[in-house]
Amino acid sequence: MRTHHRVILGACLFAMGAGGVAAPPAQAPYTPGQQKVARTEKAFGDALGDFHFAVFGDRTGKHRPGVFEEALRDARQLHPDFVINIGDLIEGNTEDRGELDRQWSEINGAINAIDVPFFYVPGNHDITNTVMRDEWRRRMGADYYSFVYKKVLFLILNTEDPPQPEISRMLLFKEYGGEAMATVFKALSGDPAEAKALFARDPRLAELAGKIMAAEHVNIGADQVRMVHDALAKNRDVRWTFVLMHRPAWRGDVPAFREIETMLADRPYTMLAGHYHKYAYERRHGRDYIQLGRTGGTPGAAGDDPAVADHMMWISFTGKEPRIVNMRLDGFYGKEGPVSKDAVPAAPTAPAQPGEGRL
Known part of the structure; x- marks a missing residue:
């Protein structure tokens, strides 16, 4: 019987907390102010395991x-x-x-x-x-x-x-130039037949393409x-x-x-x-x-x-x-939102004079 009392007492103390005062019940995350709120009945997000x-x-x-x-x-x-x-x-x-x-x-x-x-x-x-x-x-x-x-x-x-290090794109950029790099990257990400034709016409671009492809290990x-x-x-x-x-x-x-x-x-x-x-x-x-x-x-x-x-x-x-x-x-826009192209800047507000605005 004494052991039973100790268990009950321990449970009460745990519920009351270290200060001996019972902890208040947890606040529900959603509390409707009226009996019938205009909303669907879907469950709220942000469950215990949710994250972003x-x-x-x-x-x-x-x-x-x-x-x-x-x-x-x-x-x-x-x-x-x-x-x-x-x-x-x-x-x-x-x-x-x-x-x-x-x-x-x-x-x-x-x-x-x-x-x-x-x-x-x-x-x-x-x-x-x-x-x-x-x-x-x-x-x-x-x-x-x-x-x-x-x-x-x-x-x-x-x-x-x-x-x-031996296949640094920056080194290729310095050697061949930005225009050639852009041309080759565009060709490699586009139609394969067109890329093949381009490289057949320009051996230097074909050489660069080979080095870029080798760099993708x-x-x-x-x-x-x-x-x-x-x-x-x-x-x-x-x-x-x-x-x-x-x-x-x-x-x-x-x-x-x-x-x-x-x-x-x-x-x-x-x-x-x-x-x-x-x-x-x-x-x-x-x-x-x-x-x-x-x-x-x-x-x-x-x-x-x-x-x-x-x-x-x-x-x-x-x-x-x-x-x-x-x-x-x-x-992305901040809380001010996007500024309309037709927006007229607000006129500056003049500072209030002594006594102004009082009833």
């Missing part, structure tokens, strides 16, 4: 100052649970540690101004050589890793493992494959898996990536990458494979192509699967 995150495309590759920073400010207003970038935050292509410090300090200053976590994914501009890889690890930590958030697994891959080391294997084995019961990388490995013949795809075969997942500064979507193995466009980088095709618009991806995980939408950066 933003994904940014390439900032660099002849970046335009301020664009990525503006996207960070826009994302902050939406208040996601966190932000992920799919690589190319700095221009890189150097072993000068002083210059690398300047570039990383510039972008990290903007990133640190947002009040939610930011996850880094390495791109070819971020890790172009072993010096840059060492700087990455010193500043940010691991260049490939995994994490779980609200029972959703995230796998972050490094497609520059090891780095490939995806390097994923054996240690990364083991990391993926271990993360999947440890997290068999997650609701979904996201795989993020910079270069879209599915566009080439990459044995390590094929091995990773095989390991993912028995679970729902989404692949996200970037690199080409042009949005592309495809279904493979019944899953979404998405190549993001840019968030500040140079266009990956003609400037009027909608697929190269600066944007951020907004992913909402509600229920059993993600919902994905893309938002153009030029579609």
Whole structure:
């Protein structure tokens, strides 16, 4: 009997809290003011397992100052649970540690101004050589890793493992010029027959195209494959898996990536990458494979192509699967809204005189 009393007493004290005063009942998130409120009967969002995150495309590759920073400010207003970038935050292509410090300090200053976590994914501009890889690890930590958030697994891959300094696009840009680079990229992303005809007419462009195609090797080391294997084995019961990388490995013949795809075969997942500064979507193995466009980088095709618009991806995980939408950066307006071209500036208000306005 005494033991029974102790259990009841303990339960009462727990309910009352450390101060001996009973805790008030939790406030319901929705309380109608009238018996019949004019609304549908759908359940409210923001359930316990719901969350939202933003994904940014390439900032660099002849970046335009301020664009990525503006996207960070826009994302902050939406208040996601966190932000992920799919690589190319700095221009890189150097072993000068002083210059690398300047570039990383510039972008990290903007990133640190947002009040939610930011996850880094390495791109070819971020890790172009072993010096840059060492700087990455010193500043940010691991260049490939995994994490779980609200029972959703995230796998972050490094497609520059090891780095490939000999195929730097910046070196090709200096050697062949911006116009030739733009022409070749447009041809490679367009009709194959037209590209073949163009390269047959111009041997120099054909040479450049060959070097660019050779530059698209995806390097994923054996240690990364083991990391993926271990993360999947440890997290068999997650609701979904996201795989993020910079270069879209599915566009080439990459044995390590094929091995990773095989390991993912028995679970729902989404692949996200970037690199080409042009949005592309495809279904493979019944899953979404998405190549993001840019968030500040140079266009990956003609400037009027909608697929190269600066944007951020907004992913909402509600229920059993993600919902994905893309938002153009030029579609955001602050609380003041867009200013009409017919708007007339308001006349300045004269300061009140003593006694004026009193009854």
